[in-house]
Amino acid sequence: MIVTKLRIGDANTMMAEGGIQAADKPNDSPAIHYLDAFGGGHFAAKPELLRKLVTNAPEAIQWLNKLGVEFDKEPDGTMITTHGGGTSRKRMHAAKDYSGAEIMRTLRDEVLNRGIPVIDFTAAVEIILDENGRASGAVLMNMETKELLVARAKTVVIATGGAGRLHYQGFPTSNHYGATADGLVLGYRVGAKLLYADTLQYHPTGAAYPEQIFGALVTEKVRSLGAKLVNIDGDVFMHPLETRDVTAASIIRECSERGKGIETDQGTAVWLDTPMIEYKNGEGTIEKRIPAMMRMFGKYGIDIRKEPILVYPTLHYQNGGLDITDDGMTGVENLYAAGEVVGGIHGRNRLMGNSLLDVIVFGRNAGINAAAKAKETAIPTSLTLKHIDTFNEELETTDSASGKASPMLLPSYARRK
Ligand SMILES: Cc1cc2nc3c(=O)[nH]c(=O)nc-3n(C[C@H](O)[C@H](O)[C@H](O)COP(=O)(O)OP(=O)(O)OC[C@H]3O[C@@H](n4cnc5c(N)ncnc54)[C@H](O)[C@@H]3O)c2cc1C
DSSP, X not given: OEEOSSSTTOSHHHHOOSOEEOOOSTTOOHHHHHHHHXXXXXXXXXXXXXXXXXXXXXXXXXXXXXXXXXXXXXXXXXXXXXXXXXXXXXOEEOSTTOHHHHHHHHHHHHHHHTTOOEEOSEEEEEEEEETTSOEEEEEEEETTTOXXXXXXXXSEEEXXXXXXXXXXXXXXXXXXXXXXXXXXXXXXXXXXXXXXXXXXXXXXEEEOSSGGGTTOBOOTHHHHTTOEEEOTTSOBOSOTTSOHHHHHHHHHHHHTTSOOSEEETTEEEEEEETHHHHHHHOTTHHHHHXXXXXXXXXXXXXXXXXXXXXXXXXEEEEOOEEEOOTTSBOSSTTEEEOGGGEESSSTTSOOTTHHHHHHHHHHXXXXXXXXXXXXXXXXXXXXXXXXXXXXXXXXXXTTOOOOOOSSOOSOTTSOOO
């Protein structure tokens, strides 16, 4: 049973634009993919997780392709691949610049066709344990009526995504409305370990103008296709396809320390020279390869084929999260985790296209292993929430009670009755 806080598809996955990595071209290999990702993540990834990610990648693409994902292809059927920041080979597979929506369309159809029950507008607010400390279900809350329900389960998979709507350090975000770190809270409170919780990813190119789309993502694919980052003097101040943390830091430095940014109503920004894409690849490239970007700015009278756009980093991704072993299980028995809520696959910084990949590889992995474990687990009978009392007592003794309710479920500015 899938329980989802909003509607199925109200998710970061749906919004993913640029693509999904897999080393499936003759000049590439999972080993090279590993080296790129390991270096880009500051050599902090858990080796066994990263190994699984890159070695399962080519098969993951084939699986999606067979299910019906419409990847960009050459007339002879070869997949078109491009570079992402920090990649030494072109291994980004995409469906124009709405790769996530295309993957989600296909997987949502699978869920419907296989008759998997989906409960919309219902949030998990607490994991339930049995008397032996094994995950045994969750307390759920109907988002409209606030009614509380109990789901009893032999195994539980947390796949609640990221945390952008917490707006760390006051940044805008590219994330969907429900990205409020719920899974970290649920897992932590039952004793699952967090890894690299301090490592948030600020995507270098959030829209800085116009105000209506402040913080919305301008996909890295724009730079993959040839757009350059330019300061107020018209100078290219860095290589546009460095890893994301390096690029974001460079933009912030250019604006703050070097005073070379462009003033906007929201702060400062730098130019992203989008007309360079057509100059390098020929007329019509933007409409063909990044139509969603063209439409997003076109709505506000900005033709990105002719004019550059203003960008500044936006809070994008949670690099850290729940620690898992390579079967997808957290330190709590029968509690699995997959997707952005997991930490350790990418180390301290994720490369473009490796998250859609981890969602597929580790989502399938967690599903398969949780299903196998469920077969050998009896339906839990003695359910308990005693761990919450223990957690609250610890809060008192460490003087760290904040009085804030968690998980937050919706951002602080959500309209509430
Ligand atoms: C704009 C954008 C563009 C991106 N582009 C790319 C890209 O091109 N390539 C790439 O690799 N990565 C990209 N990413 C990152 C990637 O899309 C995400 O990291 C990944 O899809 C997350 O998948 P997920 O399943 O973990 O989380 P999500 O897809 O966010 O799904 C989590 C789901 O859990 C639900 N939920 C949350 N809390 C609860 C709760 N308490 N109870 C019940 N349900 C809950 C949410 O409502 C949501 O439906 C992008 C991200 C964004 C925001």
